[in-house]
Amino acid sequence: MKINDVILQTATKLVLFVIILFSIHLFFAGHYYPGGGFIGGLMTAAAIVLLLLAFDLKTVAKILPFDFKKVTAIGLLFAVGTGAGALLFDAPFLTHAFTDAYLPLLGKTSLHTAVLFDIGVYLVVIGVTLTIIQTIGESE
């Protein structure tokens, strides 16, 4: 699929960061506003898919030299680890905790262990989507 599409490529370069930033925003907003791990992850994945469409697999592999299977694995580890972490505090599996804290720059922020779990979801979704797309793309 060698298409020399300058307009798409240029637009992609600009839009890509906007989409990724937006997806990160969606991810962190998830606890209060629409968003969360699934949507954030999908949005990030979609951004990378756009990159794939505009350029080709090799270029993307150079820009993002991750093994996305490992991203999936790390995500699962996060999710299970958060769940198992509760066991250390003598609480049932997957019990979450939260607290309010004052962080520099951010001010009063409420911190959740649920975010760690959501990071797991986020990473799994990215990993899975891109594993699928990359594998199919590479297969020729």
Added chain:
Amino acid sequence: MEILMAFTIGILFMSATYLMLSKSLLRIIIGTGLLSHGAHLLLLTMAGLKRGAPPLLGEEAASYADPLPQALILTAIVISFGVTSFFLVLAYRAYQELGTDNMDRLRGTEGND
């Protein structure tokens, strides 16, 4: 609106079933995709439509739409994405190995199972 949705869901299921009964593997996959759309809408319709604000407490509304079906559907959407892509690759590989996507020619031959 619920009544209208009920019929829409019926149409979705009908088309999905018809596609799934066809011979082409790709059409079967498209059928499963339609089927999951129908199922999601069915779940949502069962809970009642447009009752209250979106399930965000920030809205500070008197009543909210039922969040539980929405959570279920969200899970279902992502799962059906995984399943559909798995199906797709299955079809694609089956075509590569066997040279056809016609289900009638893909059936296991006797003595070969």
Added chain:
Amino acid sequence: MSLLHLAIISPLLLALLVPIFYRYFRQIHTGWFLLPLPILLFIYFLQFISHTKNGEVITETAPWIPSFGVDFAVRIDGLGLLFALLITGIGSLVVLYSVYYLSKEHEKLNTFYIYLLLFMTAMLGVVLSDNLIVLYAFWELTSFSSFLLIGYWYHRERSRYGAQKSMIITVLGGLSMLGGILLLHIMTGTFNISEIILQSGDIVNHVLFIPAMLCFLLGAFTKSAQFPFHIWLPDAMEAPTPVSAYLHSATMVKAGIYLVARMTPVFAHDGIWIWLVAGFGIVTLFWGSFSAVKQTDLKGILAFSTVSQLGMIMSLLGIGAAALHYPQLDDSFYTVATTAAVFHLVNHATFKGSLFMVAGIIDHETGTRDIRRLGGLMNFMPITFTLAIIGTFSMAGIPPFNGFLSKEMFFTGMVRVLEMDIFNLETWGFLFPVIAWIASVFTFIYSMVLLFKTFTGKHQPDKLPKTPHEAPIGLLISPIILASLVIVFGFFPNILSHNIISPAMESILPGLLVEGQAFDVHIYFWHGFTVELFMTIGVIALGTLLYFTYPKWSRVYGIFTERFSLNRAYDSLIENSQTGSYNFTKTYMNGSIRTYLVYIFSFFVFILSVSLVAKNAFVYDTSNVSQIRIYEIIIVLIMAIASVTILFAKSRLTAIILLGAVGYSVALFFVVFRAPDLALTQLVIETVSVALFLLCFYHLPKKRHEERMSFKLTNLLISIAVGAVFTLIALSAHSSKFFEPISQYYVENTYEKAAGKNMVNVILVDFRGFDTLFEICVLGIAALGIYAMIKLRMTRGKEG
């Protein structure tokens, strides 16, 4: 958990260590590591004799599934202890024997010993557990370990056949027994054997009493190889000889005997029990000994001999149960059959165990077990010959060995049937002594065949694969110990009577004794010139005569041709069930996915519409619907048109794009229906999916002429029915609300408990985090599957 529980499962725990022994101590035979355990257990169980001798019963309970009344209850009484001693005692000897029998270089010792230990635990569990469900679990475990041991040399076709046959027949019985257990539970409300025995008087007239009895008997008969289920035992002889000696003569096949003995107090209130147990037993006795004569394989003779001896014990238990109907206990007149049963149980274990080991030695040293090729081994293997004399003479019932004593008591028991006047025993009871006597003649004959065809006659060195010589001392130790026991029990039978036999009888026939009384068991050699003595003399005389004239009457066996044999029946049953089910399956499983989907959808439509009508569930209620806006109608129209147009789409590209259109309209619906999270997800997913579809489409073949979907009326009808059913369901689900929705909980607690404001997200990551966890697991699996499908074909291609 008590020490007793630990004793039962200790072999299993040791089995966990076997791989380590096998792996890291290869130069030492794995069997040596195991040997101490059965010996220790034997000693441990021996100390219980002092308790059971006085009629004490030791029970220990550990909860297992308390809500169903299933506890791992262990109970040691006379009967259980007798079996436990047999299992551990013979077990020790067999392990010792196997060390010399199985070569550490050529055999997979780890699997062998793991199976053997598994069996040991299972068998101890069967005889010691007081809870029927636990008993059942262990019972099936014995079948299972027996299956594995018979199939130990799984590369042999006969081994696999024998293993499968034993498994099918014994598990059939096991399942039937489970049915019996449940029936007993229905009648008594408990799984506890001792409690059931207490209630046994009340359930005799229950309508389920006879079915339960039959179920139990089927279990016992299949396990103990009673006619006509005995056919698995000869085929089980494909197992290594230590296994045959252990499982298929001394212990596992006696599990059925144990079950009958254990259940006698429950079921023997009915005469049917006595007739069935004694009847099947005596027929098995005859058929086993009759068939043993024509065998040419040493282990074949021993197998049929085991069948026949099991029948004998079974018939004695049946006759002995009649004593429960004669409450007065005068001079052990009616209980002698039970005494004989228990006594013979022990004797059989000793002489048959030693004979199996002798057969193993012959096999090991000459390379064959075929008596037509053997002969004249007396001079080469004097010690083995001596052991064989002791074993066979005991089996044949020749004095002064223990077999003679129990055979005499067996005759006594059978002759006394003539004096019983219950359950029509006075009319047909005379058959018992007659058949018993005839069977004993055959027993005598095959015993002699076993001994003399092997050890006397002409030595045929050219027919033997190996040059025979005396076995190494290690192989001889175990049979020597057993043969010594044969002699010791022969001369001093009364060391068993008070310690072992009497307590065991108390378990089989409870309620006959008053406090402090014990069964009066005295076993003598000499009773005077009684009927039994003349019967024995007759057996020896006629047996000798028939042995020498065997060629003249061997044509008798021609009557029972292979064609009508039970084995043939079994084989054709198995074969026909396989071909039959294959043919039946072929009628509806035609390999076309469309057919299967038609089945699924039709069934689905049928079951849903029937239940909608039958339950009167269809409700149509328009009072509580939300308003329809014009833009909603537009979305509905787009969606309906798109989904229907897919059906007529000629090219795939069109179909994919239309699917995308439907997906995006679903996203719009989510927006309209106040589900922002869903709308976002659906939008992105749809984009990625369409990209994916196109990517795959790019790789899929371009057809020269893209054809339309061919029209099929059945397909259309089914699709319309499915659509209609779903419309009805959606309408009814909307119109009828049976319960308050549980979502109020989430609305209230989202901020309280999870400090979040987006309910959907909080449900996903917090309240129902488990769902999400598994969901991402599914996703990961799908990704791995796709990866595997595409990447791994390279390696496959190289192989092919």
